[in-house]
Amino acid sequence: MRVQNDQGIMIDLTGMNITMASGKGGTGKTTVAVNFAWLLASAGQRVQYLDCDVEEPNGHIFLKPSITESAPSKVMVPVVDQEKCTSCGECGLKCQFHAIVNLPGDTLIFPGLCHSCGLCSSVCPTGAITEGDREIGIIGKGSGTKRIDFIHGVLNVGEAMAVPLIKKVKNGRKDPYVHIIDAPPGTSCPVVATLKGSDAVIMVTEPTPFGLHDLKIAIDVARLLNIPTGVVINRDQGGYQPLSDYLEAAGIPILAVIPEDADIARHYSQGGIILESLPHYIDVYETLAANLEKLLDTHSVHAGRMRS
Amino acid sequence: MKEIVVVSGKGGTGKTSVVASLACLIDRKAMVDCDVDAANLALVLNPRIIEEKEFAAGKKARIINEKCTDCGICRDMCRFDAISEDFIIDPVSCEGCGACFFYCPASAVEFETPLAGHCYICDTPAGEPFVYAELLPGEENSGKLVTMVRTEARERAESMGLSRILIDGPPGIGCPVISSITGTSLALIVTEPTASGIHDLERIAQLARHFSLPAAVIINKSDINPACTESIEQYCNANNMPVLGRLPYEKAISEAQRQGKAVVEYAPDLPVSKALREISEQIISIYKE
Ligand code: SF4
Ligand code: SF4
Ligand code: SF4
Ligand code: SF4
Numbered sequence: 004m005r006v007q008n009d010q011g012i013m014i015d016l017t018g019m020n021i022t023m024a025s026g027k028g029g030t031g032k033t034t035v036a037v038n039f040a041w042l043l044a045s046a047g048q049r050v051q052y053l054d055c056d057v058e059e060p061n062g063h064i065f066l067k068p069s070i071t072e073s074a075p076s077k078v079m080v081p082v083v084d085q086e087k088c089t090s091c092g093e094c095g096l097k098c099q100f101h102a103i104v105n106l107p108g109d110t111l112i113f114p115g116l117c118h119s120c121g122l123c124s125s126v127c128p129t130g131a132i133t134e135g136d137r138e139i140g141i142i143g144k145g146s147g148t149k150r151i152d153f154i155h156g157v158l159n160v161g162e163a164m165a166v167p168l169i170k171k172v173k174n175g176r177k178d179p180y181v182h183i184i185d186a187p188p189g190t191s192c193p194v195v196a197t198l199k200g201s202d203a204v205i206m207v208t209e210p211t212p213f214g215l216h217d218l219k220i221a222i223d224v225a226r227l228l229n230i231p232t233g234v235v236i237n238r239d240q241g242g243y244q245p246l247s248d249y250l251e252a253a254g255i256p257i258l259a260v261i262p263e264d265a266d267i268a269r270h271y272s273q274g275g276i277i278l279e280s281l282p283h284y285i286d287v288y289e290t291l292a293a294n295l296e297k298l299l300d301t302h303s304v305h306a307g308r309m310r311s
Numbered sequence: 312m313k314e315i316v317v318v319s320g321k322g323g324t325g326k327t328s329v330v331a332s333l334a335c336l337i338d339r340k341a342m343v344d345c346d347v348d349a350a351n352l353a354l355v356l357n358p359r360i361i362e363e364k365e366f367a368a369g370k371k372a373r374i375i376n377e378k379c380t381d382c383g384i385c386r387d388m389c390r391f392d393a394i395s396e397d398f399i400i401d402p403v404s405c406e407g408c409g410a411c412f413f414y415c416p417a418s419a420v421e422f423e424t425p426l427a428g429h430c431y432i433c434d435t436p437a438g439e440p441f442v443y444a445e446l447l448p449g450e451e452n453s454g455k456l457v458t459m460v461r462t463e464a465r466e467r468a469e470s471m472g473l474s475r476i477l478i479d480g481p482p483g484i485g486c487p488v489i490s491s492i493t494g495t496s497l498a499l500i501v502t503e504p505t506a507s508g509i510h511d512l513e514r515i516a517q518l519a520r521h522f523s524l525p526a527a528v529i530i531n532k533s534d535i536n537p538a539c540t541e542s543i544e545q546y547c548n549a550n551n552m553p554v555l556g557r558l559p560y561e562k563a564i565s566e567a568q569r570q571g572k573a574v575v576e577y578a579p580d581l582p583v584s585k586a587l588r589e590i591s592e593q594i595i596s597i598y599k600e
Contacts, residue, residue: 027346027482029482058483061507064507099369099370119390120391121410160521165486187483188482191446191453192451195403209565211565212568212571216354224449226448227403274507
């Protein structure tokens with residue numbers, strides 16, 4: 004379905020989960036995500052922005068949401084009743100993450116290592132383990148520029164468990180909205196948790212050897228998860244042959260090319276929406292939307308679906 | 312052993328380019344790339360691999376369908392929704408907790424440690440040790456792999472009588488970063504003067520404080536937003552973090568990268584290269600052998 008905006012015709016992505024990722028940070032992933040969200044919202048679509056980069060959430064700097072709801076996010080941690088514990092050692096033996104250590108007369112929990120799997124409380128023969136709560140960060144919700152619905156997770160500093168917080172952010176998805184999901188950089192567990200269930204992933208990359216190296220790894224992860232993938236080349240300085248060669252051989256489409264531009268860098272550094280200050284870039288983002296539609300068509304992903 | 316870790320709170324601040332230049336300027340050291348998700352330092356150090364080690368950590372469960380009676384206990388036990396309706400385990404969702412394995416009445420679950428990545432021990436053209444690693448796509452446990460590369464580098468450095476280790480840290484402030492900075496002597500934070508740059512700097516500085524680690528700052532692209540650079544300096548002063556240098560925005564850095572070189576090699580006379588030399592002299596004088 005197509006909708007009309009001030010500039011022209013644009014694709015309707017309602018119901019879609021579009022994730023912005025990059026092999027590494029600093030490629031402009033958040034810039035592309037917030038500006039794309041802004042473009043869709045300008046075209047009258049109901050957009051929800053989910054910032055899953057919980058270690059370093061930056062989306063709010065650009066979308067300037069008023070956070071109206073802020074709640075601590077908790078995960079389960081075991082609590083041992085030392086009175087009931089017979090120091091049998093069963094829990095420490097079974098925990099795969101070394102989060103429980105049985106000392107004579109004392110059973111210690113290391114909450115930072117716990118994956119909240121619940122195995123220890125199931126195996127304890129005396130019922131000495133119950134499930135408590137541990138705060139790992141906060142979830143903030145609100146509404147930003149162009150009435151973009153906004154959710155982010157902010158991981159507590161020194162906290163290693165990003166994945167449960169990311170899952171909480173994703174659980175905040177609403178219908179009928181298009182979900183623009185800002186992934187963390189890299190390719191490890193938090194990225195995988197973010198990418199899961201995406202209808203398409205837009206990889207933002209830079210035309211440099213570092214950028215290409217990281218992009219290849221990120222594309223391997225998207226392939227593993229079977230997610231249709233396209234690339235936005237950012238800070239282009241007139242092409243980078245090894246990148247074009249790789250994308251062609253891999254059959255990955257280029258969705259848009261954004262040139263190296265000091266004006267963009269300046270507006271970015273001030274925390275602004277590029278399309279508001281530099282409207283001539285709207286074309287580039289419309290091309291991105293159109294090419295994304297083609298990508299989704301090729302993979303026959305239909306709007307309106309919502310997977311976990 | 313003096314271990315200096317270069318971190319950034321977020322990727323893309325030019326951290327690896329700074330590390331590549333420091334690697335040229337500081338001698339008698341071992342080097343480590345702790346960004347096991349996407350190791351880039353090898354692209355500019357031109358290393359020769361002398362040893363390759365396998366990395367395995369964390370188990371994954373797999374159901375043997377012939378043995379499975381479809382009783383459903385494993386699905387009830389799994390808190391990560393890793394087991395499908397027809398009892399197939401998604402290896403990407405499986406956290407390896409073992410609940411399904413321990414509770415399956417039919418012993419239909421296999422619980423194994425798959426290969427998760429590789430660790431490469433190298434020599435640089437200057438004859439110095441360099442260690443990096445690569446995780447296989449979708450694998451986790453990067454924190455453990457970071458610990459492995461650091462241990463390998465420390466052993467190399469000790470056996471060669473080197474007293475300094477220069478670590479290229481991963482981006483972010485999460486689990487691999489924590490593994491990269493614990494027990495080091497100095498966190499060298501590379502930041503840039505943008506609205507999000509200050510925010511990221513505060514988070515990584517907090518992390519360094521959390522681990523009682525001295526921190527110093529390098530401001531990259533310091534001329535793109537002088538007002539912002541100013542507020543970063545104020546923040547650093549107020550928080551006892553010396554600013555070791557201000558690097559100008561320099562297009563030649565990405566050109567140097569394309570040539571597989573550090574900017575101090577590629578264009579030693581540029582202001583950015585001079586600034587990097589001054590930074591390296593300060594580090595050497597702080598951490599004399
Ligand atoms: S909940 Fe799981 S990870 Fe946490 S302590 Fe218990 S067994 Fe270990
Ligand atoms: S399994 Fe229960 S009784 Fe045994 S050591 Fe653990 S907490 Fe104590
Ligand atoms: S618990 Fe074992 S037998 Fe039961 S469904 Fe799971 S794998 Fe099959
Ligand atoms: S090992 Fe744990 S996470 Fe993996 S499938 Fe079994 S119960 Fe689920």
